Amino acid sequence: MLVCLSAAPSNARAIQAAAWLKEGSHATLTALTVETPAFSSMSEEERRRYQAHLQMAETLGARTATVYGDDPALQVAEYARISGITGVVLAPADLCQSRLGPARGAVDRLRKLAPELDLHLISDRGQPRVGPRRGWSLGLQARISLRDTLRTAAVLAVCTLAGLLLVRLGFAATNAILIYLLGVLGIAMLTDGRGYSLISSLLSVLIFNYFFTYPYFTLLSDPGYLATFAVMFLVALLGSSLTTRVKRQAVQSADRAYRTEVLLETSQKLQKAEGVQSIVSVIDGQLGKLLERDLFLYLVGEDGALQAPLRFSHANGSDWAACFSDDERAAAEWVLAHNKSAGAGTGNLPDRACLYLAVRGTERVLAVVGIDLRESAELGAFEKNLMVAILDECGLALEKEVMRRAKQELEETARQEALRANLLRGISHDLRTPLTSISGNAGILLENGCVLDENKRRALYRSIYDDAMWLIHLVENLLSITRMENGSMKLNIQPELLYDVFQEALSHLDRNAGRHHIELELPDDLLMADMDARLIVQVVINLVNNAVKYTPEGSHILISARAQGDWVLVNVADDGPGVPDGEKKKLFEMFYTLNNTSGDGRRGLGLGLALCKAIVTAHGGRIAVTDNQPKGALFSFTLPVSEVNTHE
Amino acid sequence: MNKPQILVVEDDMAVGNLIATTLETQNYQFHRVKNGAEALLDALSYRPEVMLLDLGLPDMDGIDIIKKIRSWSNMPIIVVSARSEDADKVAALDAGADDYLTKPFSVEELLARLRVALRRVLYDSQKTSDEASTYENGSLKIDYAAGCAYRDGVEIHLTPIEYKLLCLLAKNTGKVLTHNYILNEIWGSQTASDTPSLRVFMATLRKKLEVDPSHPQYIQTHIGVGYRMLRQKQEGES
Numbered sequence: 017m018l019v020c021l022s023a024a025p026s027n028a029r030a031i032q033a034a035a036w037l038k039e040g041s042h043a044t045l046t047a048l049t050v051e052t053p054a055f056s057s058m059s060e061e062e063r064r065r066y067q068a069h070l071q072m073a074e075t076l077g078a079r080t081a082t083v084y085g086d087d088p089a090l091q092v093a094e095y096a097r098i099s100g101i102t103g104v105v106l107a108p109a110d111l112c113q114s115r116l117g118p119a120r121g122a123v124d125r126l127r128k129l130a131p132e133l134d135l136h137l138i139s140d141r142g143q144p145r146v147g148p149r150r151g152w153s154l155g156l157q158a159r160i161s162l163r164d165t166l167r168t169a170a171v172l173a174v175c176t177l178a179g180l181l182l183v184r185l186g187f188a189a190t191n192a193i194l195i196y197l198l199g200v201l202g203i204a205m206l207t208d209g210r211g212y213s214l215i216s217s218l219l220s221v222l223i224f225n226y227f228f229t230y231p232y233f234t235l236l237s238d239p240g241y242l243a244t245f246a247v248m249f250l251v252a253l254l255g256s257s258l259t260t261r262v263k264r265q266a267v268q269s270a271d272r273a274y275r276t277e278v279l280l281e282t283s284q285k286l287q288k289a290e291g292v293q294s295i296v297s298v299i300d301g302q303l304g305k306l307l308e309r310d311l312f313l314y315l316v317g318e319d320g321a322l323q324a325p326l327r328f329s330h331a332n333g334s335d336w337a338a339c340f341s342d343d344e345r346a347a348a349e350w351v352l353a354h355n356k357s358a359g360a361g362t363g364n365l366p367d368r369a370c371l372y373l374a375v376r377g378t379e380r381v382l383a384v385v386g387i388d389l390r391e392s393a394e395l396g397a398f399e400k401n402l403m404v405a406i407l408d409e410c411g412l413a414l415e416k417e418v419m420r421r422a423k424q425e426l427e428e429t430a431r432q433e434a435l436r437a438n439l440l441r442g443i444s445h446d447l448r449t450p451l452t453s454i455s456g457n458a459g460i461l462l463e464n465g466c467v468l469d470e471n472k473r474r475a476l477y478r479s480i481y482d483d484a485m486w487l488i489h490l491v492e493n494l495l496s497i498t499r500m501e502n503g504s505m506k507l508n509i510q511p512e513l514l515y516d517v518f519q520e521a522l523s524h525l526d527r528n529a530g531r532h533h534i535e536l537e538l539p540d541d542l543l544m545a546d547m548d549a550r551l552i553v554q555v556v557i558n559l560v561n562n563a564v565k566y567t568p569e570g571s572h573i574l575i576s577a578r579a580q581g582d583w584v585l586v587n588v589a590d591d592g593p594g595v596p597d598g599e600k601k602k603l604f605e606m607f608y609t610l611n612n613t614s615g616d617g618r619r620g621l622g623l624g625l626a627l628c629k630a631i632v633t634a635h636g637g638r639i640a641v642t643d644n645q646p647k648g649a650l651f652s653f654t655l656p657v658s659e660v661n662t663h664e
Numbered sequence: 665m666n667k668p669q670i671l672v673v674e675d676d677m678a679v680g681n682l683i684a685t686t687l688e689t690q691n692y693q694f695h696r697v698k699n700g701a702e703a704l705l706d707a708l709s710y711r712p713e714v715m716l717l718d719l720g721l722p723d724m725d726g727i728d729i730i731k732k733i734r735s736w737s738n739m740p741i742i743v744v745s746a747r748s749e750d751a752d753k754v755a756a757l758d759a760g761a762d763d764y765l766t767k768p769f770s771v772e773e774l775l776a777r778l779r780v781a782l783r784r785v786l787y788d789s790q791k792t793s794d795e796a797s798t799y800e801n802g803s804l805k806i807d808y809a810a811g812c813a814y815r816d817g818v819e820i821h822l823t824p825i826e827y828k829l830l831c832l833l834a835k836n837t838g839k840v841l842t843h844n845y846i847l848n849e850i851w852g853s854q855t856a857s858d859t860p861s862l863r864v865f866m867a868t869l870r871k872k873l874e875v876d877p878s879h880p881q882y883i884q885t886h887i888g889v890g891y892r893m894l895r896q897k898q899e900g901e902s
Contacts, residue, residue: 020820479717488768508750510843511860513888519878520887536878542864550750659862 017043018101019051019073020092021080023062023274026107027069030138034105035076037136043103047073047080048095049401050088074356080404089122093129103134165208168216171206175199177225188226193248196220197255204256205263213256220251278306282406286413295417296326299375299410304330310388312339312370314348314380322348325386339370339388348372348384355381360389375407377415398452399456447490450483485526489561491624496554497627507548507634511658514543514577514584521556521575531569534560537576545584545655552655553630558590558624559651567592567648583637583654591648602642604629628653667783670694671712673703673729675721675743681766683716683744686771694776700724707733714781719756720746727759734760738788740781740838744769750888754842757890762839763868764889781894784838799834802896804873806880815873825850826869833883833893844892866891 019034021027031047047070058066074080081095096104108123127135145159166265179192188419198550203216222235225245229237268637270380284299296313301313310331314322327336338344351358351372358364359372369390385407457476465473519534525534545552556575563573567590577586604625632639639653670687673681675698687694695710697703700721700742707715715733719726730741746767751765761813762784763777799806805814813820813830822830828850833841843862851858866883884892 484768508888510888511863513863515867516863516887518883519885542867544860544863553887 017041017045018092018096018104019045019078020088020106021047021066021069021073021102022049022107023058023066023069024107025065026138027065028072029291030079030105030107031069031073031076032502033136033138035078037075037103037105041103044103044465045073045076045078047078048092049080052093063294071362075624080401087125089126090129093133096130096133098347101133103136104138105138107138133394161208161273164209165211165624166480167214167561168203168219169208171199172216172219172223176227179224179228183228192224192228193244194302196224197252198304200256204259210257213260214253216251217252217256220252221245225246227628234252243647251590271398275398277317278302278402279405279409286409289413292417295410296383298413299383299407300328302406303385303403303409304328304388306406307387310336311338312336312386312388313375314352314386316383317353318404322352322384323587338390344368344370346385348386351384352381356373359386366446373404373407375411375414377411377418382414382418384412415442450486453483454480454487489526489629492554493558493623496551497623497630507551509546509548509635512547512549513541513551514538514545514586517547517549517553517556518575518577520549520553524553524557526561526564529560529564531565532564533570535572535574537574539578543579543584544658546658547635547655548631555628555631555653556586556588558628562624562651563588563590564594564647566590571648579657580654582657584657585652585654587650587652589644589648589650591644591646593648594643595641595649603641604639622639667691667693667784668713669710670778671703671706671710671715673698673716673721673726674718675699676718679718679744682771683774684805686774690775698722700726700729703729706737707737713739713785714778715739715741716778717741717761719743719747719752726757730756730759730761740784742777742781744774753886753889754844757840757842758845758885763892764840764886780838780894783897786878787837787895799831801834801837801882801893804896806831813873820872822869822872823865825865826872829865829869830873833891837893837895839892840884840886840892846890885893 017034017038019031021031027464034045036048049066049070070080092104092106093541095101096309106123113223123135123137126133147447165351175192175195175198179189179195182191182195183189193609197220200213200216200220204213207213225235225237226233226239229241231237281303282298285302286295289295293316296315299313300311310330311328312325313328314325317323325340344359347359347368347370350365351374354364355374355376357371357373359368359370360366361371369388371387371389373382373385373387375385457480460468461473468476515538522534522536560573560575563571567573569591571592574589576589579585629639633653635655636654637654639651642650642652644650645652668690672680672683672687672694674683674696680696680698684694684696695706695712697706698721700723703715703721703722705713705716717729718725721729726743726745730743732738733741738795740762741760742763743753743761744765744767745752745756747753748766753766762781765774765777768863777805797807797809799808803816805817806812807814808831813822815826829846831848832846843859847858850862870880870883871877873882874899881896882894884894886892
């Protein structure tokens with residue numbers, strides 16, 4: 017459903033009728049403004065009326081749109097065709113802004129241009145017909161400016177001098193007529209408003225009469241010249257109004273080009289924008305360039321309330337405090353609650369200093385933009401329309417972003433669920449083994465402790481202890497990994513000496529580690545990296561324990577660290593059998609263990625390396641496994657180096 | 665001083681039994697309580713030398729117990745807790761605890777920490793007023809008046825900040841000092857820019873102090889938490 021907006025008094029009834037129709041048919045309503053050349057020269061009263069109509073349409077839940085053109089009927093037909101509109105509500109006067117032709121004619125034209133449209137006509141009867149009459153009142157109500165007056169006088173004077181010169185040189189006086197016509201066209205081009213065209217046409221006739229017709233230097237003349245005067249006046253007038261119109265159209269098409277350009281640029285920028293922050297900066301950039309006023313933006317948080325305002329200064333010396341008073345904030349909240357614009361220059365809460373506009377998605381308000389209007393006057397229709405178009409586009413982009421995030425969260429939740437399920441399955445299988453061993457061994461000791469000899473008992477104690485230790489490591493890793501995975505872990509990043517980290521890790525190794533040769537190599541024992549020490553210690557423990565587990569007794573394990581640009585590279589190398597190429601990538605996956613087939617033989621949930629990867633990644637570093645030379649595996653990870661600045 | 669008294673505050677039966685058994689094997693005298701109110705009461709009535717405190721008690725938070733006890737007593741408090749976050753450790757230590765042991769702990773570790781605490785008690789009880797101008801710990805000696813430190817009678821050359829750090833650790837021997845506490849005492853601030861400096865100064869200080877820096881005798885690092893000066897065994901102590 018479409019309703020045409022205009023300044024005609026009957027328009028209000030048309031809008032009302034359209035709203036009723038919309039309610040009845042559950043259609044969406046678009047309020048269309050056709051900006052014709054006459055649009056910019058509306059009187060104050062008409063402008064106010066138009067604004068009131070625009071607001072009324074917005075209040076009734078219409079989307080507003082603006083198109084530009086000379087022929088409202090054609091524009092309406094085009095817009096309806098493109099936007100898939102089936103019904104149009106209008107008062108015939110709405111189509112007469114161009115004041116070319118009678119209102120009926122325009123409606124007929126629309127009917128002819130778009131025969132498939134349902135036209136709902138609202139009668140103009142009983143309303144003063146402002147359309148056609150307005151043209152003349154406009155023509156006379158010219159804006160007087162000193163500059164334009166001087167220009168007019170100067171051009172006419174030059175024409176007169178040129179004419180006199182030609183006559184003195186013996187050319188016919190009729191040449192002067194052409195010179196004046198030229199002059200009037202020039203004036204039309206140089207000045208604003210039709211007033212000057214009309215006056216200059218009249219003046220040129222009078223001056224021609226005064227200087228070039230016998231009797232010279234009087235306004236009396238041969239009646240034979242009357243026809244000449246009349247034709248001259250008409251030609252001058254027509255020519256000048258055509259020129260004025262061309263000029264207007266040039267301005268209009270420049271506006272349109274500007275509008276298209278701004279919108280295109282906006283959508284390009286929005287396409288590139290990723291994340292709410294960059295969309296907000298697009299809003300800031302585009303609106304700032306368009307309005308050159310101070311802006312602020314309230315994003316709507318997940319709880320549905322306004323967040324703290326973001327400020328964007330585009331004018332000098334603004335006093336932000338006034339924009340964030342309780343009253344102003346209440347206006348922003350009103351916009352959020354009602355999904356309509358409010359504040360200065362609107363019908364809602366017009367006493368506020370700022371104008372508030374909703375940035376909408378398809379269903380709800382995603383942000384509220386405030387524009388500081390204290391410094392300067394109300395926004396023009398062109399600016400306002402363009403602004404609304406930009407905000408609509410940004411609204412859609414924001415909504416897309418919100419939806420993308422929601423989808424991401426859903427995926428994340430699904431992934432976590434899968435992870436949890438895997439974890440439970442893995443745990444229930446792998447916990448049973450050590451628990452069986454612990455309870456079984458303890459049972460034997462309880463029942464038959466005195467029967468067994470000392471060595472047997474010691475072996476059982478040892479086995480209980482080892483299994484318990486294994487469980488402790490497992491629980492430690494499990495806790496860390498669940499915290500890492502659900503993102504609740506906050507890293508406590510501090511600069512730490514790698515030396516301290518290695519020492520700490522070495523003191524927590526498996527008992528079995530005693531049968532391997534573990535060495536430390538740290539060329540600079542003051543080397544520091546930014547890290548959450550507890551987690552990195554765990555990484556090193558896991559890597560070394562892994563090396564211990566997968567290499568035969570007596571193997572060598574070398575732990576080393578060195579600075580490499582902005583990073584610290586930590587290596588844990590062994591000279592065991594190494595990792596087959598095919599396994600290298602999978603190694604860091606959760607629940608992956610080497611020799612997966614061996615079942616009960618070697619235990620391990622395959623959590624250790626996955627945890628290492630999660631921790632190192634959370635630090636911004638990378639972890640990888642390569643082949644050690646001449647044999648064995650080399651696990652290495654990076655951490656950001658800390659800048660040491662000791663001052664005493 | 666004969667037979668030190670130890671107060672064990674632990675609400676979990678199994679862990680309580682484990683600690684009790686451990687202490688029995690070492691012939692320590694101890695007293696077990698299961699909640700905060702009893703702990704405060706017994707701390708007053710029994711006057712134990714050392715307290716082993718679980719943070720998660722049924723009636724009150726362990727941190728509050730530490731603060732209450734610190735208002736009138738300087739007895740070493742060793743926290744034994746399942747809370748393993750560094751932040752929890754730091755909170756307990758800043759509240760005035762001397763040491764922090766995370767569950768699960770090994771029995772040897774518990775006994776070692778206990779010995780450190782008892783050594784401090786022993787030293788404090790022997791300390792007389794005229795000793796305040798010097799500090800002795802194993803082969804380490806600090807002459808506060810001269811502003812010098814010695815190891816085996818040989819002067820250690822320290823920078824002013826290293827010396828200040830050493831004095832701070834020495835005055836709090838046996839107690840884990842958190843990074844923030846040290847930064848506040850030495851630099852008068854807790855700005856992040858000083859944290860790397862602290863690490864470096866501690867490393868250089870340790871290098872000058874320790875015979876074998878990879879097996880420190882005096883300064884213990886509690887990574888992510890802080891540092892501690894260990895009281896060395898005195899002659900005649902088993």
